[in-house]
Amino acid sequence: MGVTIDTIKENKEKIANLIETFSKAIQKKNCGAEVLELLHGISFYSEQFFIAAGLLLEKYEILSFEKHEIRHMEFVKDLMQFQERLEKGESMLAFDLYDYVKNWFEDYLQGTENEILDQVGEN
Known part of the structure; x- marks a missing residue:
């Protein structure tokens, strides 16, 4: 079973x-501690997203690899x-971390998914 668009959609969700x-x-x-636990989860699933997206970018020879x-x-x-x-x-840092992760998600992760969907043609 290979990497598919559904793989990146599941990790994004x-x-x-x-x-x-x-x-x-x-x-x-x-x-x-809860924020650290969430950070670990975000790190794990973003790694899975990056791996899957990277494989698709490479497979379909999308130039942004x-x-x-x-x-x-x-x-x-x-x-x-x-x-x-x-x-x-530095618990007050949690607010900055939240803003960073939220902006990364909206700007980068969703954009990468859309780029792959556009190139692969699976909407």
Whole structure:
């Protein structure tokens, strides 16, 4: 069973659900361990998304594959920096992390999915 458009859609949905849970945690002022757990989930499913999207970009020879890899590495680096700071007790950072992840999701992840859908022709 290979990677399909459904693979990236499923991971995108899981990330969206985690971001929604993140928003609720911040509203309840649960900015400690719960946020770290959500960050780990977002990291895991974004990695799965990046792998699947990368395979599809490569399979269909979509020119943005290199851009995709660079963006992935930037995202991982940023998440690691957020994680380190949260683990040191900078709980107010949770708001910045939420904004960062939400913007990344809206601007990059959805855009990557749309780019693949446009190129592959599966809508």
